[in-house]
Amino acid sequence: MTTNIRNEVLQLIGKITNYRYPLRWVDEKTTVGDFDGRELAIDVFFIPTDEQINFLSQIRPVRKQISDMTVHPCIFIFHSPDATLTHYSHLFPVTRGIFLVKGEGIKFPLPGPGGTESSPIFSDTEIHFDVKVAA
Amino acid sequence: MSRIVIGTNVIEDCENPVIISGNPLFSYRVEKGSLLFSLNISSPPANTEIRIKDNEIQKGAVSLEANSKSVAVKLESSPLIELLMDGETVHLNLDLRPLGIHIYTDKNALHVGGSQLSQNIIKECKNGIVVG
Numbered sequence: 001m002t003t004n005i006r007n008e009v010l011q012l013i014g015k016i017t018n019y020r021y022p023l024r025w026v027d028e029k030t031t032v033g034d035f036d037g038r039e040l041a042i043d044v045f046f047i048p049t050d051e052q053i054n055f056l057s058q059i060r061p062v063r064k065q066i067s068d069m070t071v072h073p074c075i076f077i078f079h080s081p082d083a084t085l086t087h088y089s090h091l092f093p094v095t096r097g098i099f100l101v102k103g104e105g106i107k108f109p110l111p112g113p114g115g116t117e118s119s120p121i122f123s124d125t126e127i128h129f130d131v132k133v134a135a
Numbered sequence: 136m137s138r139i140v141i142g143t144n145v146i147e148d149c150e151n152p153v154i155i156s157g158n159p160l161f162s163y164r165v166e167k168g169s170l171l172f173s174l175n176i177s178s179p180p181a182n183t184e185i186r187i188k189d190n191e192i193q194k195g196a197v198s199l200e201a202n203s204k205s206v207a208v209k210l211e212s213s214p215l216i217e218l219l220m221d222g223e224t225v226h227l228n229l230d231l232r233p234l235g236i237h238i239y240t241d242k243n244a245l246h247v248g249g250s251q252l253s254q255n256i257i258k259e260c261k262n263g264i265v266v267g
Contacts, residue, residue: 111248118248
């Protein structure tokens with residue numbers, strides 16, 4: 001599956017769910033655990049247990065389209081808000097209370113379509129905040 | 136002095152408050168009591184190009200509503216960017232997700248991908264927040 005198709009699938013799901021939950025294709029480097037079908041799995045973060053069925057209902061109108069794009073059906077892996085913060089907080093860094101004067105500002109790489117990762121880079125001081133928490 | 140609040144972050148006296156893929160995202164000025172707003176989003180990274188110059192839509196299927204103190208730009212029914220003038224301070228709300236760029240503000244923070252910027256002050260920098 002090409003990167004473009006992967007991005008389009010995330011954009012399609014994001015749009016139909018009103019971008020409510022951060023999404024990403026399962027990442028073999030940082031996903032916790034191993035399982036069959038990982039290459040067709042999408043992580044859905046910050047989704048409370050009682051909203052998971054609703055999520056699947058919301059994407060029903062585009063599931064066929066997604067299956068056509070990916071050739072095989074996708075697997076969705078739901079992470080509750082607590083589980084997201086416990087195991088995947090490195091994907092959601094928070095920069096708070098910085099006071100930056102006469103520098104180069106705060107830089108970010110262009111974020112991917114699912115709304116995960118993209119850590120800030122303070123280029124004038126060459127400090128790179130890449131917060132990772134061991135699972 | 137220019138003071139812009141984006142998702143609780145203050146950007147003060149910066150030439151380019153927000154840059155995306157090398158292009159300043161927006162600018163504004165007040166002329167004869169009118170608020171004139173310009174917006175520039177290139178494709179890529181957006182899935183469609185949008186260009187507004189002094190409240191005139193030059194490119195993109197967007198709508199713009201402006202008065203002397205605020206400007207709002209929508210893509211179909213989705214709000215993309217809203218600028219509100221409050222004295223010397225400008226409040227900017229934005230949501231570029233419908234354009235395929237995962238940047239948006241909420242009442243607590245500016246979100247760039249999974250990253251949150253909250254209650255930061257960027258002052259007298261050439262560029263405030265640079266993405267891409």
